[in-house]
Amino acid sequence: MRSIDHSKFRVVEDIRLSKTETYLDLNTSEKNIIKELEKIRKDLGEWQDKLYAHGKYSVLICLQGMDTSGKDSLIREVFKDFNSRGVVVHSFKSPSTNELRHDYLWRHYVALPERGKFGVFNRTHYENVLVTRVHPEYILNENLPHVNSIKDIDENFWQTRFREIRDFERHISENGTIIFKFFLHLSKEEQKHRLLRRLDKPNKIWKFSPGDLKERKIWSQYQLSYQEAINNTSTEKAPWYIIPADSKPSARYLVAKILLEELTNYEDVKEPPPSPEVKKNMDEYREQLKKE
Structure with a gap:
C-alpha cells in the first residue's frame, strides 16, 4: 500500500476546492484497504478505552460533505470496534422549533461529548454557514433582533459567524476537547453515480430525495461556501482535513489513520494507577478471591 503523509490533507493555508483532489489512489486493492482499516480501528478502540479511564479529554469529530459523500457508512466502519x-x-437535521428559540450553537453545545468519550457530529455547527449561506432565507427563522430581511445578511454577518465558531471551538479545546473536522470532498460526477445507485437499489431508495437534484443545480455555490468556511475556520486546535471521498474505502482508511496518528501523540492519556489502598492490599484481595 502506498505510504501516506496525512499532514498533506490538513488545511494550513487557504485552499481552492476546485484544485483539490477528490480521489486518493492507495495503489492497492480494496480488500487490502479494508484489512488495514480493521487494524487501525482496533487500535483506535483500545485508545478509546484508555481515554475513558483517563477521563480528562473528550474527542469531537465533525463530518461534513455533500449528500452521498459517505458520512454514515464512514461512521459505521471506522468506529465499529469502539465500546458502545x-x-x-x-445527526443534526433542520433545527426544531425549540432549537430555534436558542442561539444557533446551543444545540451543539448540549451535544458535546463528556470527558472520556468520543462524539461524532454527522453534519455539524457548520451547517449554519453552509446551507444558510446558500439559502440565506433560512436565517430569518432564527428570529434575530438585527436581521429583518435577507438584505441584513451581508458579508459582515458571515464573518461574525466564522468568528463565533472559532471562539466556540477554541473554548471547548481549551477545556479538554480534542477536535477533528473532516470535509469529505466528493466530485459531482461521483455523486451522480451514487444517486443513481440509490434509485436502483431497493434497500437504498428510501435515502433518495428529489431535493438532492435541486441542490446539485447549485453545486458550485455549495463548493464556494465550503471553501470559505474551511479557509476561515481551520485553526491549530481545530483543524480541517480535506478527505478525497470518491472512494469510500480510501476515505474511511484515511480518516481512521489521521485519528490514530494524531491521538497517540497525547502521551498523557493512559490508565490511572490503582489507588494506594488497592496497591497496598493487592495480594490480600487476590487471596480472598481465590478462597471463594
Whole structure:
C-alpha cells in the first residue's frame, strides 16, 4: 500500500476546492484497504478505552460533505470496534422549533461529548454557514433582533459567524476537547453515480430525495461556501482535513489513520494507577478471591 503523509490533507493555508483532489489512489486493492482499516480501528478502540479511564479529554469529530459523500457508512466502519459506551453520534437535521428559540450553537453545545468519550457530529455547527449561506432565507427563522430581511445578511454577518465558531471551538479545546473536522470532498460526477445507485437499489431508495437534484443545480455555490468556511475556520486546535471521498474505502482508511496518528501523540492519556489502598492490599484481595 502506498505510504501516506496525512499532514498533506490538513488545511494550513487557504485552499481552492476546485484544485483539490477528490480521489486518493492507495495503489492497492480494496480488500487490502479494508484489512488495514480493521487494524487501525482496533487500535483506535483500545485508545478509546484508555481515554475513558483517563477521563480528562473528550474527542469531537465533525463530518461534513455533500449528500452521498459517505458520512454514515464512514461512521459505521471506522468506529465499529469502539465500546458502545464510548462514542455518541449526533445527526443534526433542520433545527426544531425549540432549537430555534436558542442561539444557533446551543444545540451543539448540549451535544458535546463528556470527558472520556468520543462524539461524532454527522453534519455539524457548520451547517449554519453552509446551507444558510446558500439559502440565506433560512436565517430569518432564527428570529434575530438585527436581521429583518435577507438584505441584513451581508458579508459582515458571515464573518461574525466564522468568528463565533472559532471562539466556540477554541473554548471547548481549551477545556479538554480534542477536535477533528473532516470535509469529505466528493466530485459531482461521483455523486451522480451514487444517486443513481440509490434509485436502483431497493434497500437504498428510501435515502433518495428529489431535493438532492435541486441542490446539485447549485453545486458550485455549495463548493464556494465550503471553501470559505474551511479557509476561515481551520485553526491549530481545530483543524480541517480535506478527505478525497470518491472512494469510500480510501476515505474511511484515511480518516481512521489521521485519528490514530494524531491521538497517540497525547502521551498523557493512559490508565490511572490503582489507588494506594488497592496497591497496598493487592495480594490480600487476590487471596480472598481465590478462597471463594
